Amino acid sequence: MNTTPLAHLQVVECATFIAGPSCGLSLTQLGAEVIRVDLPGGGSDQLRWPLAHTGASLYWANLNKGKRSVVLDYRTPEGRELLLALCTRPGPGAGIFVDNMVGRHRVTHENLTDRRPDAISVHVLGFPDGRPGVDYTVNAAVGVPNMTGPGSSAEPVNHVLPAWDLLAGASAALGVLAAVSRREQTGAGSRLDIALADVALSAVGSMGWLAEAEQHGDRPAHGNHLFGSFGTDFAAADGRRVMVVALTEGQWRALCEVTGTAPVFAALETALETDLRHESERYRFRDTIASILRPWFAARTLDELTTQLDGARVLWGPYRSMSEAAATARADPGSVARPVDQPGIGEMLATGYPLRWEDHTSAPVPAPRLGADTEEVLAQSLGLTGNEIGRLHDLGVVACDPARTSG
Structure with missing residues (x-):
């Protein structure tokens, strides 16, 4: 080859x-x-x-x-x-x-x-x-x-x-x-x-941002939230941080199941008359979703999160310093x-x-x-x-x- x-x-x-x-x-x-x-x-x-x-x-x-x-x-x-x-x-x-x-x-x-x-x-x-x-x-x-x-x-x-x-x-x-x-x-x-x-x-332009600006005006900055879907960062118990994303319905379901929050979000959907299976709705209620999930992440170390999130096939990644990224690459x-x-x-x-x-x-x-x-x-x-x-x-x-x- x-x-x-x-x-x-x-x-x-x-x-x-x-x-x-x-x-x-x-x-x-x-x-x-x-x-x-x-x-x-x-x-x-x-x-x-x-x-x-x-x-x-x-x-x-x-x-x-x-x-x-x-x-x-x-x-x-x-x-x-x-x-x-x-x-x-x-x-x-x-x-x-x-x-x-x-x-x-x-x-x-x-x-x-x-x-x-x-x-x-x-x-x-x-x-x-x-x-x-x-x-x-x-x-x-x-x-x-x-x-x-x-x-x-x-x-x-x-x-x-x-x-x-x-x-x-x-x-x-x-x-x-x-x-x-x-x-x-x-x-x-x-x-x-x-x-x-x-x-x-x-x-x-290829991502639709120019057309978006003309039709809706300038998109404001909103920190580490993913635009148009659900994704944000969470602090772990040991001070480390992780980025968690739920683009698809399957990813959202996996996140709810591993965190044990499915009943909470079901009740939230009823109260707010929304359907969080749709990523646009997850984006709309991103701050509320993050506040519900935050205690679960804060109660676990990065090692514990790694085991549980990987096991549930959640879409996530740890925040690393460049020196940590280099060490990880060298060891792989x-x-x-x-x-x-x-x-x-x-x-x-x-x-x-x-x-x-x-x-x-x-x-x-x-x-x-x-x-x-x-x-x-x-x-x-x-x-x-x-x-x-x-x-x-x-x-x-x-x-x-x-x-x-x-x-």
Whole structure:
């Protein structure tokens, strides 16, 4: 069974932060050769937090797992020529470029098609008109922070997960595969642009939130309650907290049975003239339902809740800290997270691709040192000699991994 279906693809990535690099990460975890190109000294995300105890970026190391690293100064004429040559090298799986470059040094789709008419380019940007934007500013503009947080506060609440960046990266990777398929069928190249603002707007629109706002006005924030059904958090006897959800009639019945509250809710239905088998009604009376269930949860520890809720097949999950999540993942032999020996950091818990191929998970591969593959890529892909690479190195056009060259 082949778990590297994209081994025939060669992608050049010239992108920083999350969206572009996460696109390349998905492609490389599915087998593609992804060459990340950085300026000498690294890109603007080279030392982005969080950092390892060595001072190296855990962020950079995890977003660039399995890629090859080439350092060249594409701001110089010779460096730009090398970048263009890499992006348009011959081969049925080559000629693919992913970037979020801006300014006068940007490599455009037209620059690529001048050399390779069937080139594929994916350009990541903030807004479709070229204005800058990042996940957190786009998220603010699309209205999500006003729907987040406690209902008692009128202030917007940001979330820490860069959802639009990650979704943009996944969409960009899908775009690459669609463009490759088109090229294989027609011989034509493709210019793709993906803006974070479009990704965010498309996503909230797909969930009906835009239509909801036009028809009913803005949805208020309401804390940890699940919108449109029943779901909220409860405190356990030992101070731990759990999230409990009842989307379906079966899940609601299981929750009532395990907590022994079925008679109480039957009486409540009669008194309120409602039917809690319908999730809309469970949402309508969410506060009342939570107040009835809360004492049952408060009388039991997390271990006790785990046994009873799992046994009753209730839809629930414990709240964990990130360190607890890491420890749980490390202890799980079937987890997509496994330790790797990362250059410059040491042992690091990293993750492979989340898609399971017939129960098989791909092991994470360490990220390269910055510039670790410069010499090899320039020699193998562009046919440069050692003397030519040495000259470019002396001119500051390219840079290699010091750890490799010192050896």
